[in-house]
Amino acid sequence: MALIELDNITFSYAPQEPPVLRDFSMRVETGDCLALRGDNGAGKTTLFRVLNGLSFPQRGQYRFDGQEITQAWLKKPAHAKAFHKRVGYLFQNPELMLFNATVREEIAFGPRQMGLSKDELQTRVEDCLALFGLEALAEKAPYHLSGGQKKKVALAAVLALNPELLILDEPLAGLDRGSRSQLTELLEELRQAGKTLLLATHDDALCRELGAELLEMTAPE
Amino acid sequence: MIPAWMQKKEQFAPPGDGGAFAVRSLKALGGLLARVRVQRGREGRLRLPALWKLLLLLALLLTLSLSRQPLLLLALAALVLGYASTLPPGELWSVLKPALGAAVLALLLLLPAMLLWPEGRGNNLILAGKVFISIIMVNLLNRHTPWNQITRALRQLHVPGVFVFVLDLTLKYIVLLGGLMVELLTARGLRAVGRDRHKYRSVGGVMGVTFLRSTELSRQTWEAMCCRGFTEDYKGL
Amino acid sequence: MHIPENYLSPVSCAVMGAAMIPVWIHAVKKTNEELPKEKLPLLGAGAAFSFLAMMFNVPLVGGTTGHAVGGTLIALLFGPNAACIAVSVALLLQAVIFGDGGILAFGANCFNMAFVLPYVGYFVYRLIVKAGDGEKARSGFHLLGAAVGSYVGLNVAAFCCAVEFGLQPMLFRDALGNALYCPYDLSIAIPAMMLPHLAVAGLVEAAFTVAVFALVRKTAPDLSYDRLRVEAPRPGGKRYLPIFALIAVLIAACPLGLLATGTAWGEWGADEIAEIVTNGKALGYTPAGLEKGWSLNVPMPDYALEGMNEVLAYILSAVIGVALLVILFKLLSLVMRGRRNRA
Numbered sequence: 135m136a137l138i139e140l141d142n143i144t145f146s147y148a149p150q151e152p153p154v155l156r157d158f159s160m161r162v163e164t165g166d167c168l169a170l171r172g173d174n175g176a177g178k179t180t181l182f183r184v185l186n187g188l189s190f191p192q193r194g195q196y197r198f199d200g201q202e203i204t205q206a207w208l209k210k211p212a213h214a215k216a217f218h219k220r221v222g223y224l225f226q227n228p229e230l231m232l233f234n235a236t237v238r239e240e241i242a243f244g245p246r247q248m249g250l251s252k253d254e255l256q257t258r259v260e261d262c263l264a265l266f267g268l269e270a271l272a273e274k275a276p277y278h279l280s281g282g283q284k285k286k287v288a289l290a291a292v293l294a295l296n297p298e299l300l301i302l303d304e305p306l307a308g309l310d311r312g313s314r315s316q317l318t319e320l321l322e323e324l325r326q327a328g329k330t331l332l333l334a335t336h337d338d339a340l341c342r343e344l345g346a347e348l349l350e351m352t353a354p355e
Numbered sequence: 356m357i358p359a360w361m362q363k364k365e366q367f368a369p370p371g372d373g374g375a376f377a378v379r380s381l382k383a384l385g386g387l388l389a390r391v392r393v394q395r396g397r398e399g400r401l402r403l404p405a406l407w408k409l410l411l412l413l414a415l416l417l418t419l420s421l422s423r424q425p426l427l428l429l430a431l432a433a434l435v436l437g438y439a440s441t442l443p444p445g446e447l448w449s450v451l452k453p454a455l456g457a458a459v460l461a462l463l464l465l466l467p468a469m470l471l472w473p474e475g476r477g478n479n480l481i482l483a484g485k486v487f488i489s490i491i492m493v494n495l496l497n498r499h500t501p502w503n504q505i506t507r508a509l510r511q512l513h514v515p516g517v518f519v520f521v522l523d524l525t526l527k528y529i530v531l532l533g534g535l536m537v538e539l540l541t542a543r544g545l546r547a548v549g550r551d552r553h554k555y556r557s558v559g560g561v562m563g564v565t566f567l568r569s570t571e572l573s574r575q576t577w578e579a580m581c582c583r584g585f586t587e588d589y590k591g592l
Numbered sequence: 593m594h595i596p597e598n599y600l601s602p603v604s605c606a607v608m609g610a611a612m613i614p615v616w617i618h619a620v621k622k623t624n625e626e627l628p629k630e631k632l633p634l635l636g637a638g639a640a641f642s643f644l645a646m647m648f649n650v651p652l653v654g655g656t657t658g659h660a661v662g663g664t665l666i667a668l669l670f671g672p673n674a675a676c677i678a679v680s681v682a683l684l685l686q687a688v689i690f691g692d693g694g695i696l697a698f699g700a701n702c703f704n705m706a707f708v709l710p711y712v713g714y715f716v717y718r719l720i721v722k723a724g725d726g727e728k729a730r731s732g733f734h735l736l737g738a739a740v741g742s743y744v745g746l747n748v749a750a751f752c753c754a755v756e757f758g759l760q761p762m763l764f765r766d767a768l769g770n771a772l773y774c775p776y777d778l779s780i781a782i783p784a785m786m787l788p789h790l791a792v793a794g795l796v797e798a799a800f801t802v803a804v805f806a807l808v809r810k811t812a813p814d815l816s817y818d819r820l821r822v823e824a825p826r827p828g829g830k831r832y833l834p835i836f837a838l839i840a841v842l843i844a845a846c847p848l849g850l851l852a853t854g855t856a857w858g859e860w861g862a863d864e865i866a867e868i869v870t871n872g873k874a875l876g877y878t879p880a881g882l883e884k885g886w887s888l889n890v891p892m893p894d895y896a897l898e899g900m901n902e903v904l905a906y907i908l909s910a911v912i913g914v915a916l917l918v919i920l921f922k923l924l925s926l927v928m929r930g931r932r933n934r935a
Contacts (some may be wrong), residue, residue, distance in 0.1 A: 152586065155587075162567075164580065173364035186545065188541060189928070207552070210371065211369075211370075211371050211372055211373060211374060212369055212370070212371035212372075214544075215369035215370075215547070215549060216367065216368070216369050216548075218545050218546070218547075218548050219367050219369065219548040220546070221545075223545055225538070225542065227538075230539060230542060231538075231539075231542040232542075232557070232558050232564070233539045233542070233557065233560035233564050235560065235563075235807050235810045235811060236804075236810075239556070243543075243546055243547075244546040244547075244548060245548075246550030246552075246553075247547060247548055247550055247552075248367060248548065248549050249549060249550075249552055254360075256406060257358075257360070258358075259466050261360070263356040265357065273535045274567075275810065277564055277567055277810035277811050277812070278811070278812075291544070291546065293361065295548060296360060296361055296363075296365055298364055320357065323356070324358045324361070327357060327361065327362040328362075328364065336405060344375075348391060362769055372655060373655070375649075375651070375655045375656070375657055376649045376650060376651035377649075379649040379657050380647070380648050380649040381646075383647050384644075384647065387647060387690075390689075390690070391689075398840045412695075413695070416597060416694075416695055416696055417602060417696065419597075419598070420597065420601070420602045420605075420696055421599055421602055423766060423772065423845055439914065447931045453691055457596060461596075461599075465775065468775040469900075472770070472775065474768065474770060475771055475775055476769035476898070476920060477770070478766065478770045478771060478772055478775070479771075479775060482598055482599075482772075482773065485597070486596055486597060486598050486599075489596075489597040489598060489694070490596075490597070490691050493597075493687075494691055494696065494907040495692040496688075497688065497689050497690075497691070502689070505688065517632065519678075520632065521635050521636050521639065522681060522684070522685070523636075523682060524632070524633060524635075524636030524637075524640075524641040525636045525640050525643070525681055525682070525685065526640075527636075527640075528636050528637050528639075528640030528641075529644065529685075531640075532637075532641065532644055533639050533644055536644060536648075542916060555651070555799055555800075555802075555803040556803065558648070558650060558651070558799075558800060558803045558804070559802075559803030559804045559805075559806055559807040560643060560649060560807055561648075562800075562803070562804040562807075563803075563804050563806075563807030563808050563811065564807075565641060565644065566641055566669055566804065567605065567806055567808065569637035569638070569640060569641045569812065570634065570637060572637055573633035573634040573636065573637035574633070574634070574661075576633040576636075577632075577633045577634075580633075586626045
């Protein structure tokens with residue numbers, strides 16, 4: 135069974151507006167790595183919102199691991215929480231994801247709710263800080279960090295939940311050269327660990343490194 | 356090297372509750388933003404100048420509030436309901452819903468009084484009716500009058516330009532900051548996968564970041580004003 | 593706490609609106625003095641923030657939620673004077689665009705939520721911070737101040753609101769003695785309003801204020817009002833004296849003003865109301881019935897006296913309440929000072 139199945143999805147933000155996605159279909163198997171490319175306005179971010187259960191298509195079906203994802207199904211907190219635990223989403227603008235007082239709290243926010251022991255939680259947070267070299271910033275306020283640092287914190291906070299599907303909107307944009315190669319390496323490792331990756335990126339090098347399958351998106355006329 | 360726990364796939368059974376405050380806040384904000392967008396784009400069918408509408412509304416509200424004559428109240432009700440009845444159904448409901456809610460609330464609030472002092476019942480019912488009619492009137496005005504026309508009307512009433520400027524800015528900031536809150540609450544929801552024992556931390560976080568951004572926005576506006584040659588002449592605004 | 597249209601008589605609304613005018617003038621003047629030049633955009637930002645804070649659902653026990661007003665929070669972040677303007681603008685938008693709170697009742701709503709709430713909340717906060725060794729007070733004092741300040745501020749505002757409601761049936765009745773607006777007098781309005789605010793809403797307000805204030809202090813300590821404002825020339829305490837003198841005068845004057853207009857209403861009512869009602873009389877009531885109704889109500893002196901007593905009792909209890917608060921905080925500061933000296 136495929137992890138993601140989209141069948142003829144049509145989505146528009148308002149009834150009178152033209153659709154952003156029209157009759158769009160896609161299949162992603164567990165462990166796949168897929169890079170979406172396309173011009174601005176091609177519907178990449180909209181697709182990501184649909185895949186995260188934030189927007190719901192007017193027509194068509196979205197199944198995640200066999201379960202059809204609908205507004206009604208997600209209304210039940212238990213369903214929504216289990217679903218969000220399995221899907222990690224890095225916003226295109228990571229600044230909009232950070233709402234805690236310190237970087238450490240930001241990363242601990244998700245895993246703290248998972249009923250882990252104190253030690254396990256501690257390990258997770260420290261591991262995630264180390265993964266992105268954020269140790270020195272741990273007690274700083276995310277609000278005051280630079281754009282690149284914010285991106286790292288946001289990604290660390292997502293990875294701390296250990297999701298099996300990672301949806302990353304422009305993960306390399308705004309990072310310096312060193313951070314780019316670091317992050318590329320990390321994504322490669324995650325891929326090898328069996329995570330499913332779905333990226334929107336314009337970075338050819340990253341796609342090559344990951345051996346990602348390319349999917350060209352165009353806006354519907 | 357990624358840590359061992361990240362290499363495994365884990366099973367997790369979340370608890371089935373919580374997060375109601377964020378869901379409700381999101382809903383309220385979503386409604387607000389949609390409303391403001393409608394507010395900006397729409398022209399009324401009743402093409403009175405906004406200034407007239409504003410004065411008419413004030414006069415009607417005052418009459419309604421002062422009047423005790425059943426016939427006058429009935430006439431007002433007939434006028435307002437008659438006009439409302441010409442609206443398309445969807446719009447009609449969005450005008451009536453808040454008014455009905457307020458009227459029911461008023462009846463509930465007045466219920467003990469009606470039981471205690473039966474002789475005052477008539478007045479109490481009239482009060483609930485007045486609440487109903489006034490809210491419809493306010494709703495009709497703001498459904499059919501874009502915001503920029505209301506501020507223009509305020510200028511015509513010689514309300515100081517500084518004040519109108521602040522009003523316009525406020526509405527702009529409400530859209531910007533409201534959007535920020537929606538995103539923050541959404542991001543929180545995506546990571547709130549279990550039992551949140553520190554809900555007030557999230558509340559403080561979302562509103563705190565919103566405040567920080569509000570000061571940043573105001574500073575940027577100020578700088579942009581200066582860059583375009585603003586000379587602290589607030590009277591000329 | 594938003595008072596909708598028609599619960600207060602237009603006369604009360606006018607009185608409250610008139611009471612706000614000197615407050616607004618004072619607030620605008622003070623804001624000019626205290627805040628740096630970019631105050632205008634900052635006021636807009638403050639108003640927008642205040643508007644959104646009032647929309648935010650705050651978690652209560654067991655999945656239920658409530659709303660905070662956030663008046664004290666705005667005062668802590670933007671200063672009490674800027675808060676007064678910001679909350680007023682937010683209330684105006686709510687009334688005109690969203691029909692939340694009456695347009696005629698705008699003055700009364702501003703009095704409670706844009707004047708009483710932020711100034712009282714901020715004043716209590718300053719008292720506690722000062723008791724804890726001024727600006728350098730430990731973070732705990734600032735948060736305690738924010739908690740107590742917002743709790744007290746909201747409850748004092750709710751009390752004012754209750755009084756406004758409670759005065760209506762005493763002052764505005766029809767010829768038959770039935771209430772024209774809010775029918776509950778002080779003896780019902782005050783407990784009905786105060787119990788939920790003391791027990792629930794005040795706590796929500798305090799929790800909300802502390803949660804946001806704590807984050808802002810932690811993340812951007814230089815952004816709260818006390819650092820933002822240009823140093824005021826006069827030392828602390830005294831600066832707020834005029835404001836609180838004004839509050840005291842207004843507390844006392846409001847019911848008096850209302851009473852004055854109320855009796856005036858009754859006085860010219862003797863013939864004029866009769867006239868008004870006669871106009872409407874064409875429709876059913878017999879003038880005789882009206883006259884009877886009026887003469888039935890003639891044991892007026894008694895009622896007027898009763899009304900007088902209640903207003904007097906209200907002023908006295910307001911004085912007692914204020915005095916109790918002052919005493920409480922003086923004692924509190926004494927305890928704090930004693931502890932510091934020992935340390």
